[in-house]
Amino acid sequence: EVRLVESGGRLVKPGGSLRLSCAASGFSFSSYSMNWVRQAPGKGLEWVSYISSSSSYIHYGDSVRGRFTISRDNDKNSLNLQMNSLRVEDTGVYYCATPGPDNWNDLGYWGQGTLVTVSS
Amino acid sequence: EIVLTQSPPTLSLSPGERATLSCRASQSVSNYLAWYQQKPGQAPRLLIYDASNRATDIPARFSGSGSGTEFTLTISSLAPEDFAVYYCQQRSDWPLTFGGGTKVEIK
Numbered sequence: 001e002v003r004l005v006e007s008g009g010r011l012v013k014p015g016g017s018l019r020l021s022c023a024a025s026g027f028s029f030s031s032y033s034m035n036w037v038r039q040a041p042g043k044g045l046e047w048v049s050y051i052s053s054s055s056s057y058i059h060y061g062d063s064v065r066g067r068f069t070i071s072r073d074n075d076k077n078s079l080n081l082q083m084n085s086l087r088v089e090d091t092g093v094y095y096c097a098t099p100g101p102d103n104w105n106d107l108g109y110w111g112q113g114t115l116v117t118v119s120s
Numbered sequence: 121e122i123v124l125t126q127s128p129p130t131l132s133l134s135p136g137e138r139a140t141l142s143c144r145a146s147q148s149v150s151n152y153l154a155w156y157q158q159k160p161g162q163a164p165r166l167l168i169y170d171a172s173n174r175a176t177d178i179p180a181r182f183s184g185s186g187s188g189t190e191f192t193l194t195i196s197s198l199a200p201e202d203f204a205v206y207y208c209q210q211r212s213d214w215p216l217t218f219g220g221g222t223k224v225e226i227k
Contacts, residue, residue, distance in 0.1 A: 107154070
C-alpha cells in the first residue's frame with residue numbers, strides 16, 4: 001500500500017523558516033517524481049514544487065521561487081521542503097503527492113497534509 | 121502561466137441528476153488535463169487523467185472529455201458521495217496549475 005506521511009507543520013512567525021518532510025512507503029520511491037501542493041484555508045489547490053526521481057529536474061511555482069527549496073533522499077525514502085522567508089500567505093495545508101498507479105505524470109497518491117501557519 | 125477557469129463555481133443538484141463541469145484553459149494544453157475530487161478534511165483524489173481516462177477504481181459514472189482549451193467532467197447520475205469540490209489541473213507546461221474549483225452541492 002502506498003503511504004505518504006507529511007510532518008513538520010507548525011506555527012511560525014513571518015520571516016521565519018520551516019522544514020517539511022514527507023515519508024514515503026509502499027512503492028519504489030527512487031523511481032517516481034514528487035510534488036508539493038498546498039491549500040490555504042477555505043481556498044483552492046496551489047502547486048508548489050516538483051522534483052524528478054533523481055533530483056535532476058526541479059521546478060517551483062512563482063510565489064515560492066527563491067524562498068523554498070525542494071529536495072529528496074532516495075536512500076531514506078523521504079521528500080523535503082525547506083521554507084524560508086515565510087509570509088502570512090504561505091499559510092495552509094501542505095500535501096506531498098506522487099504519480100501513480102495509472103501513469104507517470106498525474107498525482108494519483110497524496111498524503112494527508114501538514115498544516116503550516118504563518119502568523120505573528 | 122496557463123490559467124484554468126472552472127465554471128460554474130457552484131452547482132446545486134439532486135442525487136440522481138447529471139452534473140456537467142467545465143474547465144477552460146488560457147492556451148492549449150493538448151490533452152494534458154486531469155480532474156480531482158476533494159471532500160472536506162481530505163486530500164484530493166485523482167478521477168480523470170489525460171482528459172478522458174478514468175483513474176484506477178473510479179466509477180464509470182465519471183467521464184471526461186475535451187482537448188486543447190475546453191474540457192468537461194460529467195457525472196452521469198450523482199451518488200450521495202459525489203457531493204464535493206472538483207478541480208481541473210494541467211501538466212502541459214510549468215508551472216503546473218489548478219483551476220479554482222467547482223463545488224457540487226445538494227439542492
